[in-house]
Amino acid sequence: MKEIESRADIALLVNTFYGEIRKEPFIGPIFNKHIAEEQWPKHLETLTDFWETNLFGIAKFKGNPTLKHFNVDKNLPHGIKQEHFGKWLELWFQTIDKLFVGELAHKAKEASRRMAHGQFMAVWNNRENSKTAF
Template identity: 55%
Template structure:
């Protein structure tokens, strides 16, 4: 196996990961209810931009993941739990381990650990009465 070295590797990782997400019993219904089949190609490209920006320090991503996650939580009547984020993280780490090893693979794991915690805290703080 090799390390993540370029946008193609990031795209491969993102596509493999979200292929799992879309068919996952816990997370698939959430993602598929908020992203139509027609929207997935653009969404995957944006997610590739996000991870490319974070792993390589490039400025390819523009957007607000925190606002999107808070909106999804609102749409789901504030039912997203730490279990959802833990499962997302488990699938991310599993996908990386299946495809890559090395410095940037480790960085992608560490960043995802921090992001999953940060995103959950953000959506929790956005819930009514938690300000």
């Protein structure tokens, strides 16, 4: 196994991971419902930019992941659950472990853990009933 050293490595990680996500029975349908087949190449490129920015500090990513998650949650009648983010993390970690080792592989895991928690909390706090329901 090798370390994450380049954009090509990140692209391999992102493409492998989302190939698995799309087939996964619990969260795959969410992604497949919200991203049309013809949108996937652009989406994967954007996600590669996102991770290149996060792992290498190269400012390429432009976007608002939180707004995207708000919209998906709204389209699923507020159906995004913490378990969805947990499954995402599980598959992300498995994919990293299958392909890479080293400091940036570890950084990708730690960053994803923080992001998953932050995105779920943002989604939860954006819901109208979040102030009263648990």
